[in-house]
Amino acid sequence: MDFTADYTMTIDGAPVAGAGTMAVINPASGEPFATAPAADAAQLDAAVNAARRAFPGWKATPWAERAAMLTAAAKLIFEHTDELARLFVREQGRPLHLAKGEIQGASFWLRQVAKQQIPVEVTEDTPERRIEVHHEPLGVVCAIVPWNFPVLLAAWKIAPALLAGNTMVLKPSPFTPLCSLKIGELLRQVLPPGVLNIVSGGDELGPMMTAHPGFAKISFTGSTATGKRVMEAASRDLKRITLELGGNDAAIILPDVDVDAVAEQIFFGAFYNSAQVCVATKRLYAHEAIYDRLRDRLHALARQAKVGDGLEQGSEFGPIQNAAQFARVTELLESARAEGLAVLDGGAVPDKGYFVPLTIVDNPPESARVVQEEAFGPILPMMRWSDLDEVIARANDSLYGLAGAVWSADVGQAVGIAHRLETGTVWINQNLQNTPFTPLAGHKQSGFGVENGMDGLKEFTQPKAIFIPKGG
Template sequence: MSAKTVLHNFVAGEAVAPAEGRYEDLIDPSTGEVFASAPVSGPEDVDRAMQAAATAFEDWRATTPSDRQRALLKFADAIEARADELVSLESQNTGKPLGLTASEELPPAIDQIRFFAGAARLLEGRSAGQYMNGFESYVRREPIGVCAQVTPWNYPLLMAVWKIAPALAAGNAVVLKPSDTTPVTTVKLAEIAAEFFPAGVFNVVLGDRGTGRALVEHRTPQMVSITGSVRAGMEVAGSAAADLKRTHLELGGKAPVVVFDDADVAAAAASIAEAGYFNAGQDCTAATRVLVQAGVYDEFVAALAEQAKGIRTGAPDDEDVLYGPVNNAGQLARVAGFIDRLPDHAVLQAGGARVGERGYFWSPTVVSGLQQTDEIIQNEVFGPVITVQKFTGEDEALAYANGVEYALASSVWTKDHGTAMRMTQKLDFGCVWVNCHIPLVAEMPHGGFKHSGHGKDLSVYGLEDYTRIKHVMHNVGA
C-alpha cells in the first residue's frame, strides 16, 4: 500500500466515495508516518449503507442455513488463500509483527468463520407440543434484521470476523464501522466477501466517532454491537435505548491473574509475561493485573521483571520481537501518563519508558508495590504494563480480584484442585482460566459482566445473540 492510497466505503458490493469528500490520514504506528487516507463518513453515507443492508436483508433472511454455510466457507477459503496480503495490510496499519500476525491472528479468524458456517445449521429451538389442548406451539428462531457494528483498533481483522461471522450466519445484514485508525483490513474483507455474498449483505462505512454515532442513531438497525471502551459502550447503550435497539457490548477489562504460593513461579512468570505483553498489552483480556500470594511474592516479582527485560518490541519485520507499537500517539501518551502518575509506594521493576523516537513503542513494564485503590489498578492501561499486588489468603485475593468495575476475564495459578474450584466459582468474570491465560476457541463463549458489557462473542451463544425468538401457535381443530 503506497502513501497515496485512498480508501473508500464499501456499500452494496462496491467501493463508494463519501458524500462530503472528507478524508483523514492513516498513520503507520511503527513509523509515525502517513501511509494512506480514509473517508470521514457523514449521515448521508450511513443512510446509503443502511438502505443497502435493509434491501439485501429481505432476500438474505430467506436463504437456508446450508446456503449461508456455503458462502461463509468460501469466504474463509478466500481469506486463507490471501493470508499473506491480509497480514501485510494488518501489519502496516497496526504495526503488529508480521510473523505473529500470520501465526496467531489469521488462523483463528479463518477457523471462527468456519465454525459459524457449521453452527448456522445447528440452531435449535424447543420441540413442538400442545401446551393447551387443541393448540400446537413451536418456536421459530429468526435473524434480527440489519445489525450496526463497531470494531476497535487492537485487533481490526479478528474483531471484524467476530462481528460479521455470527451475524451473517444467522441471516442478518451488516453495516460495520471499523476504528478510524485501523480500517484497512476491514475494507479488504468486504471486498473479498462481495465475491460470495449478495450485494448489501455486508457493508463498511469508515469514519470517526461522529460516524459511529450516526450509525447507532439510525432508525434502520435493530441491533447495535460494539467492541470498544467502556465510555464508547455507554454512549452506544444510551443512544440505542432511545430507539429500544438491542445492544451487544464487549467492553474493557482489567483481568486479575491470581498466583498462589504453590504455583510454579518460573513457568507462571513466563506465561503471564507473554499473555500480558502480547499485542503490546492492547487486549481487554491481557494478563496485566497480577495478584501474588505473600509466600512467593518477591520471587515472582523478580522472575517477572527478568522476563520483561528479556522481551523486545520493535518493527513488524523484526522476527525477534513479541509485540509492536501501541496504536497511536494518544495511546502512547495515555500509557506514559499512568507511569508518570505512579504513587510514591509503587516500585518500577522494569521498563517504564518510550523506546526510540520513531513510532509509538513502549518498553515491557513491571510495577510492584501497588495498592487496590491506585489508579493503575482500577483503570485499564491498554499497554505493555503489568502491575503486581500482594495478598495473603483466598478471601483477600478475591476481594482484590473482584474489586474493580470490569469483569471480562481472569486466571488462577495453583496446583491445588480445591483452590482452583473455589476461585473459579467466586471470581466474578466472564472467563476464568486455570494455569493458563488468554487461549480462546471458537466453540466457547467470550464476554463479560459489569462494566465489561454483556452478550457473548464466539460459540453458539454468540450466534444466538444475533437471533430473535418467535412463538407460533396453531389451532389444530380449525
Template sequence: MKMLIGGEWKTAASGGEMEVINPATWEKVGVVPQGGQDDVGAAVDAASEACSGWAALPPVERGKILFRTAALVREEVGRLAAMLVAEQGKPLREATDEVRGFAHVLEYYAGLSSSLYGESINTRLYGRIIVEKRPLGVCAGIIPWNMPVMIAGWKIGPALTAGNTMVLKPASTTPLTTLAIGDLFLKAGLPAGVLNIVTGPGETVGEALVTHPEVRKVSFTGEIGTGRHVAETAAQTMKHVSLELGGSDPMIVCDDADLEVAAAGAAAGRFYNCGQTCTAVKRVYVFSEVAERFRELLTEKTRAFTIGNGMEKRVRMGPLNNAAGLERIEAVVEDVRDEAEILTGGTRPEGKGFFYEPTLLAGLPADAPVLSEEVFGPVLPVVEVEDLDEAVEAANSTRYGLGASIWTKDLGRAERGCQDLEAGIVWVNQHIKVPPETPFGGVKWSGTGRENGVHALERYTEEKALLIRP
C-alpha cells in the same frame, strides 16, 4: 481504499478522507473515505434491501459463502497480515495469528449454519406451539483498533450466519485490513448489501448507526464511556445491544503454582499486542511465600522482550497504536513513579514510533488507579497477598469483570477461583485465549451480551411463537 456500500466501492458523500499512519514509523500507509451520516444512510438502505433475500437463503447456503470467504482469507494471509502490521503495529506473528483466527471464526459459524433450529411443542389444551428463530434484520458492528480483524469476525460470523445483514464501522486508525477482507467476501459470492463497511469517525459514523431507526442491533466493542452512550442512545429506538467494554483482568498466582510457567504466562498475557488487549493480564496477585522468586522470573522474561517494528524478525512487541494511547501509558507510570518500585522498563525509547518499554511495577498502594482501572498498554503491577481470600477480594474490587485467571496445582483452589472470581471468563493455569466456541463477554461494567459460540448466534435472532390448533 474506498468504502463498501451495496456491493460497490464508494468515496464519502462529502469527499472527505482520512490518513492511516503506521504507528511504528509514523509513515502514511493508506487513505480511506471520511464517511458521515449520508454514507451510513446509504449503507443501511443497501443492507435493508438485501435483508429478505439473504434471510430466505437456506442457512447451509449462507454457510458455504462463509466457508469460501475463509478459504480466500487463508490464501491471502501473508498480504493481510502485513497490512495489519502496517496499520495496527503488532508483530507479524501476532498479525498472522489474528488473520487466521478470523478465518477460523468464519469456519466455525459456517459449520453451525446447518444447526439453526427452532422448537416444536405439542400441548393438549392449546395445540401445537412452534417457536421460530428469526433474524433481526440490519445489524451494526462497531469494532476497535486493538484486534480489528478478529473482532470483526466475532460480529460478522454470527450475524450473517443467522440471516442478518450488517453495516460495519472499523476504527479510524485500522480500517485497511477490514476493507480488504470485505473484498474477499464479494469474491466469495456474498450478495450485494449483505455486508457494508463505512469508514469514518465514531462521533459521526458510529452515532449515525446507533441512531438509525432501521438498525435493529448494535454490537459495540470499546471503552466504558462510549459504551454507556451507545446503550442510552440505542434504547431510544429499542435496539438490541451487546457491549464489550474492557476489563482490568486479575491473575492470581498461588504458592503451589509452577512459577516458571506462571511468569511466562504473565509476560505473554500482558505484553501481547503491546498490552492493548481487553483480556490481557492487567494486575498480578502473588502469594507472599513465592513473591520474590516470581518477580525475579517475571522480570527476566519481561526484559527478554524485543520491541520494534512488527515486520522485523525477533520483535516480540510492537508500538502502541496511537499517540493518545502512548500519552495515557506515560501518565500512568508518572503518577506512581515516586511511590512504586519499577522492576524494569518505565521509559519511552528515543526515535520514531509510539513505543514504550514493557514495564513492571511493585510496592503500589492498594488505592493506586493502576490496580482498579483498565490500563491499555505494556504496564503490569505485581502485588503480594497472604492467601486466596485476600487475592479474590482484591481481584473483585473493581467495577470491571471481563476475565481473570488463577494459577495453581490444587483442584480445590482452582474450583474456588472459578466460582468466586467476578468475571465473564475465568482461566486456570492459562490466560487470554478465547477460541470461537467460548462465549465471551463481561459482568458488572465490562458489558452485556456475549461474543462467540452458539450464544452469540442466538443473540442475532429473536423468537416468534406460533400457536396452531388443528
C-alpha cells in the same frame, strides 16, 4: 488486487470512495502511510439502505447456503493471509507472525461459526398441541470494531450476524480501517450485494451510526465509557445491543505453582499485543511465598523481550497502536513514578513511534491508579497476598468483570476459586483463550449481552413461539 493502495468502502457490493479522506498512521513510526475513505451521512444512509434492501432476500436464503458463503469467505481471507498480515502490521503494529495469526484466526472463526445452527426448541408436545420456538433474524446490524484486534473482532460480528440471516453495516476503527476495507473488497466476490457493507470514517461516524433509525441492532466493542453512550443512543428507539467493553482482569497465583514453569505463560497473558487486550491480565496477585521469585522472573522476561517495528525480524511486541492511547499510557506510567511506586522497567524501546517498555509496578497499594485503572498498555501492577479470602475480595473489588485467571497445582482448589470470581470468563492455568463455541460475556460494567457460542449467535435473533394445534 492491490493491498497497498486503492482503499475503498463497500456499499451495495460496489467500491465507493469516501466523501472525504483520513490519514492512516503507522504506529511504529508515528507517520502517515496511507489514506482511507471517510464516509459522510449520505453515504451511511446509502449503506443502511443497501442492507435493508438486501435483508429480505438474505433472510429467505436457506441457512445452509448462508453457511456455505461464510465458508467461502473464510477461504478467501485465508488465501490472502500474507498480504493482509503485512498491511495489518503497518496499521496496527503487531509483529508479522502474530498478525498472520489474527488473519487466520478470523478465517477460522468464520469457518467454525458457519457450522453452527440454532435448533428449533419444542416447549410442549401433547396430544392437543405442539409449541415450537424459532429464532428469526433482526434486520440490519450496526457493527463497530476496535483497533486492538480489528480483523478478528470483525469476524466475531460478521459470522454470527450473517449466518443468522441479518445484513450488516460495519465500521472499523479510524486508526485501523485498511484491512477491513480490503476484506470488504475480497468478500464482494462471495456475498450478495448489500449483505455486508463496510464504511470508514472518523470519530463522528460512530455516533451517526448508533443514532441511525435504520439499524435493528448495535454490536459494539470498545471502552466502557463509549459503550454507555452507545447504550443511551440505542435506547431512543430500543435497538438491540451487544456491548463488549473494558476490563481490569485479575490473575491470582497460588503458592503451589512451579514458578519457572508458569512465568512465561503469565508474562504473555499480561503483555501479548503490548497489553492491548481487553481480557489480558491487568492485576497480578502473587502469594507472598513465591512473589519475589515470580516478580524477578517476569522482570527478566520484560528486559529480554524485543519491542520494535512489527516488520523487523525478531520483534515480539509492537507499539501502542495510536497517539492518544500512547499519551494515556505514558501519563499513567509517569503518575506511578510521581507517586513513588517501585517501577521495574523492561528493555529498551525505539525512540521513534509509539513504543512503551514492558513495565512491572512492584506491589503498589490497591488505591494506586495503576491498579484501579485499565492501562490498556504494557504496565502490569503486581501485588502480594497471604489470605485467600482477602485476595478474592480484592480481585472482585472492581467495576469490571470481564475475565480472570487462577494459577495452581491443585486444579480442584482453582475451580473453587473460579466460582467465586465475579467475571464472565475464568481461566485455570492458562489465559487469553476463546473459542467460537464458548460465550464471552462481561459482568458488571464489562459488557451487556454475549459474543460467541450459541448464546452469541442467538444475540442476532429474536425468538418466535408458534402454537400448533393437533387434531380437529
